[in-house]
Amino acid sequence: MAFYADKDYTQDQEVLNAMQEVMQGHLTLHWYDANTERIKGKPADYRRGLTYRDLDVGSYGYTDLPEDLRRHQSMVARGSEKWGKLPDMGYLVNRKSEVWSDNVADLYEEDKSRRWAPAVDVPWTGADAPSPEVEAACAQLYTFLQECALVSLDFPSRWVSLVNQEFLEVKSFMCAQMLDWARLLEAFRKRALMGGQGLKRASATAEQGLKEWLWAETYPQGSLSINLSLAGFLLAVFRQVAAFAPRKADRALMGFAMQDAGRQVAYGLGALRYLLSHRPAQKVAIEEYLDQTEHVMVALFGSPELLEPMIVICGGGLESAQIGAGRIATAKFIRLVVREYMERLEAAGLSGRRTRSRIPAVVDRIATS
Amino acid sequence: MSYLSTTNFLDDKSFADKWLYTMRTGELDLSWMNARTEKINPSPQNARRGLTYRDLDLGTYGFSDVPEKVRENRSYAPRGAEIPPGLPDAQPEVSRKSELWAFNTEGYYEEAVTRQWNATTDIPWERLEGAELPEAIGKALSQLMTFLTEVEMIATDTPAKWLPRLNPEFIEVRAFIASQAMDEARHAEVFRKRALTTGWGLMKASPMNEMALKHLRDADSFSEMSVALHLVAEGNVLTMFRFSEYLSPTDVDKKIFRLVMQDEARHVGYGMQHFKWVLENFPEKREILHKHLDEAENISFAAGAATELTESFIVLAGGGLKPENIEKGIRITTQFQLKQMEEHFERLDKCGMPERKGERSKLWMMYQMGKAAAEQAGLKI
Numbered sequence: 001m002a003f004y005a006d007k008d009y010t011q012d013q014e015v016l017n018a019m020q021e022v023m024q025g026h027l028t029l030h031w032y033d034a035n036t037e038r039i040k041g042k043p044a045d046y047r048r049g050l051t052y053r054d055l056d057v058g059s060y061g062y063t064d065l066p067e068d069l070r071r072h073q074s075m076v077a078r079g080s081e082k083w084g085k086l087p088d089m090g091y092l093v094n095r096k097s098e099v100w101s102d103n104v105a106d107l108y109e110e111d112k113s114r115r116w117a118p119a120v121d122v123p124w125t126g127a128d129a130p131s132p133e134v135e136a137a138c139a140q141l142y143t144f145l146q147e148c149a150l151v152s153l154d155f156p157s158r159w160v161s162l163v164n165q166e167f168l169e170v171k172s173f174m175c176a177q178m179l180d181w182a183r184l185l186e187a188f189r190k191r192a193l194m195g196g197q198g199l200k201r202a203s204a205t206a207e208q209g210l211k212e213w214l215w216a217e218t219y220p221q222g223s224l225s226i227n228l229s230l231a232g233f234l235l236a237v238f239r240q241v242a243a244f245a246p247r248k249a250d251r252a253l254m255g256f257a258m259q260d261a262g263r264q265v266a267y268g269l270g271a272l273r274y275l276l277s278h279r280p281a282q283k284v285a286i287e288e289y290l291d292q293t294e295h296v297m298v299a300l301f302g303s304p305e306l307l308e309p310m311i312v313i314c315g316g317g318l319e320s321a322q323i324g325a326g327r328i329a330t331a332k333f334i335r336l337v338v339r340e341y342m343e344r345l346e347a348a349g350l351s352g353r354r355t356r357s358r359i360p361a362v363v364d365r366i367a368t369s
Numbered sequence: 370m371s372y373l374s375t376t377n378f379l380d381d382k383s384f385a386d387k388w389l390y391t392m393r394t395g396e397l398d399l400s401w402m403n404a405r406t407e408k409i410n411p412s413p414q415n416a417r418r419g420l421t422y423r424d425l426d427l428g429t430y431g432f433s434d435v436p437e438k439v440r441e442n443r444s445y446a447p448r449g450a451e452i453p454p455g456l457p458d459a460q461p462e463v464s465r466k467s468e469l470w471a472f473n474t475e476g477y478y479e480e481a482v483t484r485q486w487n488a489t490t491d492i493p494w495e496r497l498e499g500a501e502l503p504e505a506i507g508k509a510l511s512q513l514m515t516f517l518t519e520v521e522m523i524a525t526d527t528p529a530k531w532l533p534r535l536n537p538e539f540i541e542v543r544a545f546i547a548s549q550a551m552d553e554a555r556h557a558e559v560f561r562k563r564a565l566t567t568g569w570g571l572m573k574a575s576p577m578n579e580m581a582l583k584h585l586r587d588a589d590s591f592s593e594m595s596v597a598l599h600l601v602a603e604g605n606v607l608t609m610f611r612f613s614e615y616l617s618p619t620d621v622d623k624k625i626f627r628l629v630m631q632d633e634a635r636h637v638g639y640g641m642q643h644f645k646w647v648l649e650n651f652p653e654k655r656e657i658l659h660k661h662l663d664e665a666e667n668i669s670f671a672a673g674a675a676t677e678l679t680e681s682f683i684v685l686a687g688g689g690l691k692p693e694n695i696e697k698g699i700r701i702t703t704q705f706q707l708k709q710m711e712e713h714f715e716r717l718d719k720c721g722m723p724e725r726k727g728e729r730s731k732l733w734m735m736y737q738m739g740k741a742a743a744e745q746a747g748l749k750i
Contacts, residue, residue, distance in 0.1 A: 003587035005580045009670045010731040015577075019674050022683070023703065025695050031512050031677040034572040041565040042498065049489035052558070055565050075582070076574040077519045077561060084576030087583040089526075112487045112555070119419035119479055125412070133402070140401045146447035153547060154459075154533040160550070161526035161586065168522075168557070175525055175554035178532070182547035183482060185540065189447060190420050193411050193430060200404040202446030204455030205384070208374035210445065211457040215372035295379040302378065302388035308397045323395040331392055358379050366392045 006085070034081045052105040052169055062105065062169055067278070069094040072166050091164040093219050097278040101270030105169040107263050111176040116256050118187035123248050124194055130246035132197075133318045137309035138246065140200035142192035144305045146185055147202060148234055151210040152264075153181035155226040159219050173267060180260040187253050194249070203305035209296030220275050220282070221289050225296070227268025232344060233300055235261040236337045237310075244314045244329065269344050276349035283349070287356065290345075294359055297341070301334050331366050338363050375455070404451040422475035422541055432475060432541050439464040439538045448538050461536035463591050467651050471642035475541040477635045481548035486628050488559035496621050497566050506618050509684035512572040513613065514564035516678050520578060521557035524636075525550045527585045527598055535591070545639060552632040559625055573677050581671035584664060592647065596658060597665035599640025604716055605669050607633045608709040616685040641720050648721040658722070659729060666732035669713065673706050703743050710736040 009015050022028070037059045043050045056063050060079035072094075074086035093099055101107075129135060156174035163171055192199050213225035238261060242254035275282055300306065307330065312318060314333075315326025338359055345353045354360060378384055391397065409427045413420045426433050430449040442448070443464070444456035463469055471477075502510065528546045535543055564571050585602060588594035610633055614626035647654050672678060679702065684690060686705075687698025710732060717725045726733055 002589045002593075003583050004664060005584055005667055005671065007580075008731075009577070009581070009667055009674050010735055015674045018676060019679070022676055022679055023699055025692070025699060027680045027683065027695065028676050029680060029690075031573040031680065032508055034512075034570075036570045036572060038568060038570045039565055040568040041562070043494055046495045049487070050492070050494040050562050050566070051489050055562065060565055060570065074574070075519055075523055075579050077515060077557075077571055080515050080519065080571035081573045083573060085580065086574065086576050087580050089583065089586065109489055112485070112489060115482075115485045115487075117419070117479075117483045119421050120483070122420075124420040125416075136402045140404075143447060143450050146450075147445045150445045150447065150537050153543065157529045157532040157547075157550075161530040165522055168561075171522065171525070172554040172558060175529070175550040178529065178547040179482075179485075179551040182478075182544040185447075186422065186478075186482075186544060189540070190411075190425065192447075193409060193425055194420065196408060196410045198404075198406040198408040199430070199447060199450040200406065201401040201451040201453055202444065202456055204453050205378070207445050207456050208376070209378065211372050211459070212374040217371040221371075295377045296374070298378040298385065298388075299374070302384060304387075304391070304398055305401055307388065307391060308399060308401065311391075311395070311397065318397075318399075320395070323397065327392055327395050334392075362379065362385060365389055 003087075036079060036081050051109050053109075056105070065096055065166060067096045069096075069164050069166050072164060075165050078166050078168060089165070090162070092162040093159065093167075094164045096167070097275050098218070098220050099163055099167050099170045099223075099271065100274050101170075101267050102274060103266055103270045104173050107267050108169060108173040108176055111173070111180065111263055114259055116183070118183055118190060118253070121256065122187060122190070122252050124190065126248050128247050129195065131317055134246050134313060134316065135195040136197045136200070137312035138250070139192050139195055139197035140305055140309040141241070141313065142188045143200045144203055144206065144303070144309075145188040145234075145237070146192065147207055148210065148230065149181050149185035149188055151214050152226060152230065152234075153178060153185060154214055155222055158214070159222065163219070177264060180264070184257055184260060187256070191249060191253055201305055203303045205299045206303040206305065209299030212293060213296055216289075216293075220271070220286070223268055223271050224286065224289070225293060227264050228272060228344060228348075229297060229341065231261050231264040231268060232341055233297065233337055235265055236333060236340060237306075240310070240329075240333045241313065244316075246313070265344070269348050272345075272348035272350075286350065287353070290350075290353070290357070294357055297338075297359055298362060301337060334363055334366065372457070374457070406449060406451050421479050423479075426475070435466055435538055437466045439466075439536045442538050443536065445537055448540055459537060462534040463531070464536040464538075466539070467647055467654075468591050469535060469539060469542050469595070469643065470646050471542075471639050472646060473642055474545050474639060477639050478541060478545040478548055481545070481552065481632070481635055484631060485551070486555070488555050488562060491628065492559065492562075492625060493621055494562075494566065497619070500619060502567065502618055503689065505684050505690045506688070507567045508569050508572065509681040510618060510622070511564045511567045511569040512677055512681040513685065514560045514567075515572040516575050516578065516675075516681070518557050518560035518564060518571075519574060520582060521553050521560065523582045523585055524598060524603070525553040525557070527588075527594060530586065531591050531594060549636055552636070556629050556632065559629065563622065563625060575675050575677055577671045577675040578678070581668040584668060592643070593661045595640055595643050596661040597668065599636050600644055600716065600720075601662070601665040601669050601713065603633055603636045603640060604713055605672060605709050607637050608705070608712050612682070612705045612708075616682070618685070637716070641716055644717075644722075645720040655722070659725070662717075662725065662730070666730060669710075670732055670735065673709075700748055703739070703748060707736065707739055707743060710739070
């Protein structure tokens with residue numbers, strides 16, 4: 001399956017002759033008057049620096065990108081002059097509506113400005129260790145979160161090389177997502193291990209569901225599942241843990257995690273909205289996709305590897321009263337996850353999902369005393 | 370080609386009933402509390418450095434003891450977790466340590482995370498306000514930046530393509546690849562931004578380089594990809610960045626190249642360490658690595674042969690288009706190109722492949738010819 005360059009350049013006489021000409025002073029300067037637009041970009045606000053938005057100008061910008069990219073299959077940078085024999089890079093995502101979100105350039109800029117380093121930005125040492133049972137629950141929860149992080153890391157990785165180079169801002173955001181999830185994977189792992197309980201058990205139910213989302217057939221489907229559904233779910237988990245967190249390390253970590261997941265949700269929602277507003281006929285396919293795959297949401301919050309540690313953490317222990325309090329808090333969390341999920345889908349243009357989805361009926365059956 | 374989980378959880382009555390029962394009664398199973406996993410007590414070895422992956426290199430959680438062949442875990446279970454029945458197969462294609470391991474991978478990742486800089490705000494763009502470069506210099510700089518922004522995304526796409534195919538047990542390698550993807554996106558960004566601030570915009574694409582670099586993207590194995598990308602291509606680019614800093618017409622450009630160099634050095638470091646790991650631990654792969662290099666060095670030569678790149682260097686190095694500028698530019702560019710090749714072979718030598726400096730390598734033969742011609746012309750290499 002390997003690709004070999006069309007020439008052995010060290011042996012090609014035409015290439016060698018051309019090199020020799022140049023090195024003898026006979027420059028071709030064929031590039032000197034390139035047929036490209038001349039601009040002198042500058043920041044609109046020097047305090048903010050030079051952003052991609054500042055360069056959204058003319059042939060270099062992203063606003064005027066067409067819906068269908070039919071003649072751009074190489075690595076040529078958007079706006080530069082194409083010439084000669086260019087390779088086909090095999091991009092499979094060539095429609096703007098499949099990847100675009102109007103906020104993607106801004107989200108990429110925000111991601112860069114909000115970088116953090118788990119090794120030093122989380123207070124790993126401290127004398128605020130919870131009880132062994134709560135710490136064990138934390139270890140289990142963070143084991144579960146590592147699984148989610150591995151899947152979230154894989155999604156942009158699977159697709160970025162298949163997305164057309166013209167969608168530079170989207171690809172850049174996907175790279176930022178990769179580092180976000182590598183960093184969260186690192187932080188979750190460190191937190192799971194710092195408490196002395198070791199990791200706990202992987203979740204077969206969650207992983208089965210996550211794989212179904214990750215291996216979606218198309219990028220829009222996968223983005224809906226990973227960037228909107230999963231990231232939205234995780235955002236709620238992070239918020240919940242931050243609220244009930246036993247350690248300072250948890251509160252700090254979850255603060256960072258929330259800001260990273262929040263960006264991802266913003267992109268996921270924006271991408272779905274863009275798709276549905278530009279290709280309303282896709283609504284039918286998306287609804288069918290959700291009918292087929294929404295059950296994974298149940299797999300996630302029904303997994304004992306998430307549910308039980310959440311109850312223990314929220315209640316603060318294993319005493320009967322603590323479990324009772326934990327159940328109430330967890331039930332509220334689950335209802336919130338579903339409500340926010342439906343609100344996001346509605347905001348993206350899927351009105352009526354609440355009545356079509358089977359999830360609300362299942363969640364409504366949660367009854368706590 | 371999508372995957373369907375083993376059950377539809379909305380239709381799985383026993384799953385839903387158990388979940389609802391737990392929520393109603395609070396009767397917890399808690400079997401996860403007694404997971405058959407190792408208990409460790411990691412702590413930061415150096416408080417100023419914080420808690421690092423190296424601090425977690427303990428027992429079953431560590432990377433040192435990951436075996437050559439990962440047989441037990443093909444799921445998304447994090448290394449060291451209890452593996453229950455029913456986990457899906459993540460379909461990894463690389464489950465051999467020798468295919469991807471490198472000494473200090475975790476160190477490169479940790480450094481990458483702490484050294485993320487921002488092309489938007491960490492470059493003093495305001496210093497370009499009112500700064501006008503002579504036409505020849507401005508256009509040559511734009512052409513160089515056009516080439517650099519063009520090729521940087523291959524360095525993102527290529528390793529990212531492999532990331533989900535690596536067994537999830539290799540957490541540190543996956544993390545490093547993710548950091549590289551972000552580094553390269555940032556490089557594509559900063560070079561694009563600089564080209565678009567010159568007043569000339571982007572210039573011409575580089576077909577020869579694109580043709581050569583596609584090989585990276587379509588490599589047959591992770592190891593082949595790493596040799597071609599990290600060791601050869603990025604090694605050449607590291608020298609190129611150093612040269613570009615030297616040629617930089619403004620202090621803004623110098624800063625750009627200093628920052629991209631520190632990222633590139635990490636990538637080359639990984640490539641060298643991986644190459645060294647394979648040679649030291651699997652000497653029978655030496656000939657395979659030679660074959661990878663045979664093609665990778667072709668890519669390397671293409672960069673020097675692409676006239677839109679070489680000529681832009683000549684103009685920048687010589688300071689213009691007059692005959693005396695061109696003559697000076699050619700001398701300096703020749704020295705750079707030879708230095709680039711020399712450093713490539715030095716890296717291979719340091720990694721344990723000194724025999725690459727020989728007739729086996731067509732690039733070595735070109736280097737020898739070029740060096741002889743340069744010395745004859747009185748150039749000091």
